[in-house]
Amino acid sequence: MKSLKDLKSLDLDKVAKAIEADAGQALPGLRESLSEAKAGEFAQTHTPEQIISRRRGRPVGSKQAVTKEAVKIRLDADVLAALRASGDGWQTRINDTLRASLALAGKVTS
Template structure:
């Protein structure tokens, strides 16, 4: 048997054929430019949306018992740790 159909791994999302590619149109032609821009934008915060004094992410190695004690204080433990470090600077 000589079956020329593409192999389908997902019935809900079959492999595209040449006809599918020939009928395809750009996203902005189908949905409009605003929707296309939203679909194509990079994930994450928009450029320039952060405050100048925004907190910075760092890598800090701490002993496991220290981390567990802070986590045991419940939600918001990182903010409380930040406040304790700020007090230690005085």
């Protein structure tokens, strides 16, 4: 097994070519991953306290300048399907579209 000291002296391009030759194809992100490993940016250890403190949603302490308010809104099924089909972030895009429309009407500032 190689030590971290041995890893730092590896020729990354040579290693990447050998891995890709073995795989029989180019591997996206391989060289970046090898560079991170060579720099020691791998295998982070997390304590149970760190794992517990990391919960779903936004990290504690991350506050947006403007707090958004959850609302319930009824939309036509085809409109909702089209919005969801546009991918992640569709709710943010709805907000942006409504803001642009209201800004054009002079109701809010953009």
